[in-house]
């Protein structure tokens with residue numbers, strides 16, 4: 271009797287899950303040969319879109335917009351997505367340039383495709399020219415290569431739309447931008463505000479010099495970005511200096527205090543600061559001064575310990591100078607953890623797609639740039655694929671990316687795609703040189719193929735998504751629980767970079783790429799590719 275009831279309940283549960291769970295329903299829907307055929311199909315469709323990809327990559331490069339000011343970039347990209355039938359939410363998390371775009375082909379997995387879009391201060395640079403030649407002197411430029419990632423994602427999404435509609439493959443695609451990634455100041459806000467709540471998995475793309483993916487704790491750090499502001503009393507610096515209390519003295523002492531602290535930081539930790547307000551002129555004792563820190567470590571706990579230490583040092587500096595201090599969190603990034611199942615699935619597609627065929631001109635440019643910046647790497651562009659990245663035996667320090675916060679919310683990987691030259695220092699004009707040339711265009715097409723094929727894998731094989739979620743819940747999140755570094759009230763610091771963009775936007779606008787007149791941005795700028803340094 272008891273046994274019968276268990277069987278009955280079992281059958282009922284199975285029946286209910288078949289009816290209510292599209293994932294289970296879909297389990298037998300797609301044959302291996304169908305999946306193989308559609309993956310080949312989507313790869314061909316991405317290749318056929320190469321011209322569109324080139325135009326998008328060149329357009330975003332020419333806009334050269336800093337974080338929170340991706341106005342032209344966001345208007346252009348959302349325009350394309352709207353035309354393709356995506357529904358768009360603008361002004362996400364009270365960030366004017368942020369948006370989420372969604373297109374659905376019925377029940378199925380909800381897969382997000384993200385990438386950054388902002389650029390780097392003072393990195394303006396002619397593409398295809400192997401030495402420092404700014405388009406606009408002192409202006410921002412794509413010296414990180416964030417101009418190629420969203421064009422890659424859009425290319426993949428549009429190829430997927432064709433395959434999904436023609437073959438009735440259910441699922442939803444959500445495209446979104448990493449706004450102000452260089453300030454690590456949007457993704458934690460998107461997570462906090464629920465934009466990933468109904469998303470099953472996320473594929474993030476980031477420019478690199480190879481086609482690669484990794485799983486487990488990523489090499490590099492997480493960080494908290496904090497600005498400390500001191501307030502004192504102004505006075506005539508010569509007439510009555512004894513009546514002044516210098517906020518700048520406090521900011522300087524905080525910096526000195528932190529630099530003493532630095533000796534006792536574990537080598538995995540990294541920190542850097544700039545003064546954002548150091549007074550107005552020497553004859554006025556500064557009543558206000560600010561210093562801005564990035565505090566990095568490989569664990570959340572380590573980051574928060576540094577934050578606590580910095581607060582103590584700020585309090586000490588205020589006490590020494592009889593000033594007051596306040597602080598605000600302006601950016602956060604969790605250390606990244608990437609999904610094993612998505613990475614392994616993606617790596618099979620990476621092997622199928624392989625690296626682009628570089629021309630002799632591409633290689634000549636790459637080698638000349640490597641020589642120009644005295645790189646250790648001198649053999650040009652990558653011609654052999656990287657291995658699948660696995661967790662390092664010991665944590666490795668380095669940079670951060672706020673995709674970390676997303677990676678603790680939903681199963682996530684970052685596809686690194688080969689649109690740039692190996693061996694450059696990063697955040698530098700040299701990193702912009704390749705980013706509106708055939709190197710960037712081919713790298714984005716290769717990446718778009720991998721993304722489209724991987725999305726198809728997860729749309730058509732629900733067991734893969736179940737395994738990815740199992741890794742996320744039972745392995746990744748087993749010992750570590752995500753705690754946001756921002757509170758519910760912290761606004762994104764959208765006013766940052768305003769002055770720089772006000773200064774340079776009118777000049778930059780003169781160089782926006784007009785695809786109706788010129789085949790490529792190189793053509794518009796009258797650059798013969800590649801241009802090497804004259805002896």
Ligand SMILES: [Zn+2]
Pocket residue numbers: 386414416451476
């Ligand atoms: Zn980046």
